[in-house]
Amino acid sequence: MNLPFWLQIGPKDFSIDAPEGQRMLASFTIKAPEIASAAGGLNQAQNSPVTRFRKPVEYIAARQHQHPPKYQTADGWAALFGGALDFSPPIMQTRVARGLIASGEIGELTPVACVTEIGRGYAIEMYSGLMRLVYSAARALTGTDSGQFRGGELTPALSAPEAAAKVAELFTNYKEQKIATAQAFPVTQDQQGWANIIAVHAETFFLMHELAHIYNEHSFRLWRILGKKLDVLELEIQADSTASRWLIDYLLNPKPGSAQRQMFYAGAEFGLRVRMAMETVGMRFEKTHPTAGDRIAALRAKLRATAGSRTFYAIANTSLAFDQLWRAIEQMLLRRPPVFELTLDDVLSSMRTLVAELLRGGDINDVIAIRQVAGQQGQTQVVLAPKEPRKIAMMNSARDYMSRVRQDIRKSAREHASDVYEPGTIEFSMLLALLNSVQP
Ligand SMILES: [Zn+2]
Numbered sequence: 001m002n003l004p005f006w007l008q009i010g011p012k013d014f015s016i017d018a019p020e021g022q023r024m025l026a027s028f029t030i031k032a033p034e035i036a037s038a039a040g041g042l043n044q045a046q047n048s049p050v051t052r053f054r055k056p057v058e059y060i061a062a063r064q065h066q067h068p069p070k071y072q073t074a075d076g077w078a079a080l081f082g083g084a085l086d087f088s089p090p091i092m093q094t095r096v097a098r099g100l101i102a103s104g105e106i107g108e109l110t111p112v113a114c115v116t117e118i119g120r121g122y123a124i125e126m127y128s129g130l131m132r133l134v135y136s137a138a139r140a141l142t143g144t145d146s147g148q149f150r151g152g153e154l155t156p157a158l159s160a161p162e163a164a165a166k167v168a169e170l171f172t173n174y175k176e177q178k179i180a181t182a183q184a185f186p187v188t189q190d191q192q193g194w195a196n197i198i199a200v201h202a203e204t205f206f207l208m209h210e211l212a213h214i215y216n217e218h219s220f221r222l223w224r225i226l227g228k229k230l231d232v233l234e235l236e237i238q239a240d241s242t243a244s245r246w247l248i249d250y251l252l253n254p255k256p257g258s259a260q261r262q263m264f265y266a267g268a269e270f271g272l273r274v275r276m277a278m279e280t281v282g283m284r285f286e287k288t289h290p291t292a293g294d295r296i297a298a299l300r301a302k303l304r305a306t307a308g309s310r311t312f313y314a315i316a317n318t319s320l321a322f323d324q325l326w327r328a329i330e331q332m333l334l335r336r337p338p339v340f341e342l343t344l345d346d347v348l349s350s351m352r353t354l355v356a357e358l359l360r361g362g363d364i365n366d367v368i369a370i371r372q373v374a375g376q377q378g379q380t381q382v383v384l385a386p387k388e389p390r391k392i393a394m395m396n397s398a399r400d401y402m403s404r405v406r407q408d409i410r411k412s413a414r415e416h417a418s419d420v421y422e423p424g425t426i427e428f429s430m431l432l433a434l435l436n437s438v439q440p
Pocket residue numbers: 033034035209213236239
C-alpha cells in the first residue's frame with residue numbers, strides 16, 4: 001500500500017460518550033505511562049494477574065476482551081502501530097514479528113499509554129481515553145483554520161480565543177468527569193482531517209516513546225542484575241531521548257510517501273502539550289516523571305541542535321504556530337486572563353509562513369519590486385508590492401500582526417532573520433521586508 005500510514009486510519013467518531021463515567025470516577029487513578037517493570041517489578045509481583053500470561057498477544061487479547069477498543073479497527077491499529085514501528089530500528093520490527101512485542105488499543109477511558117512485561121516479551125497498551133483526549137484537543141485547535149490563505153472557500157472558523165477556551169474547557173471537564181467529553185461546535189471536513197492527522201502523529205510519538213522503553217530495556221536489565229536502584233526519572237528521560245532521536249532521524253531523512261515532516265513534528269509536540277495541560281489542571285503523573293514542559297523544551301533544543309536553525313524553522317513551523325494558542329490555554333487553565341503575547345519564535349515562524357504563502361504559485365514579480373534606495377546612489381532594495389488581492393490581504397495581515405509585537409521583539413526578530421533564511425536569498429529579503437513592515 002502506498003498511502004501514507006495516517007491516511008489508512010479512519011477518522012474517529014467522538015459523538016458518543018460511553019456511560020462509564022460513574023465507574024471510572026470511583027476507580028480513577030492516573031497510571032504513569034511507565035514500563036511497570038522498570039519501576040521495580042510492579043507487574044511481576046506475586047499474584048499479579050499479568051503473571052497468568054506467557055505471551056504478550058494473549059495478554060492484549062484478554063485486555064481487549066474486557067475493554068473492547070473504541071476507535072480503531074484491527075487494521076487501523078495495525079497501521080498506527082506499524083507507523084510507529086517504522087520509525088524505530090529494525091531490531092524492534094524483528095521482535096514484533098517474533099511475537100515478543102504485542103500492542104493494542106484498550107477501551108478504558110483514562111489517558112494511559114504503558115508497557116507491561118509479559119513472559120519474555122512486552123505488551124504496549126494505549127487506552128481509548130488518551131486517543132479521545134488528544135483528538136478532541138486537536139479538533140478544537142484546528143477549528144481555528146479558516147483556509148483563509150489557501151484560496152478557495154472560506155470555512156467557518158473559531159477565533160483563537162474561542163479555540164483556546166474550547167480546549168481549556170475540555171481539560172477542565174476532563175478533570176471533573178475524568179473522561180474527555182465530545183464538544184459540539186461546527187467543524188468542517190478539512191478541519192476534521194487536520195485534527196485527525198495531528199492526533200495520529202501524537203499517538204505515533206507516544207507509541208515510539210513506549211517502544212523506546214523496550215529498546216532501552218537491556219540497559220535496565222543489567223542494572224537489575226547488579227541490584228542497583230533504578231532511577232525512574234532517568235529512564236523516562238532516556239526513553240524520551242531515544243524516541244526523539246528516532247523522530248529527528250526521520251525528520252532529517254524523510255522517506256518518500258511517508259509522514260509529512262512538519263505535521264509529524266507538530267503531532268509529537270502536540271502529544272506533549274496535551275500532557276502539559278493535564279498537569280496544569282492538577283492531574284499529575286508520578287513525581288519521578290519529567291514535566292511535559294521540560295520534555296517539549298528538550299525536544300526542541302535537540303531538533304535545533306541537530307538540524308541547524310534554518311531547518312529547525314522549516315520543520316517546527318506548524319508546531320510553533322500552535323504554541324501561542326497553547327500558552328493562552330495554559331493561562332486559562334490557571335484562571336488567569338489568556339495572554340496572547342507574541343514571542344520571538346512566534347514572530348519568526350508566523351512571518352516565515354507568510355513568506356512561503358506569498359511565494360506560492362505565480363510569478364515572483366507579482367509580489368516584489370526592486371527599488372532604488374532613496375538618497376543612496378546605486379543601492380537597491382527588495383520591496384513587497386503584491387498585486388493580487390489575496391496577497392495584498394496577506395501583507396495587510398502581516399502588518400497588523402507586527403503592530404501587535406512588542407518593539408524589542410520586533411528588533412530582535414530582524415536581527416534573527418538569518419536564523420530562518422540564508423541572507424541573499426529572495427526568501428530572506430521578503431522575511432526582512434515583512435519584519436520591517438512596522439517601524440521602529
Ligand atoms: Zn515513559
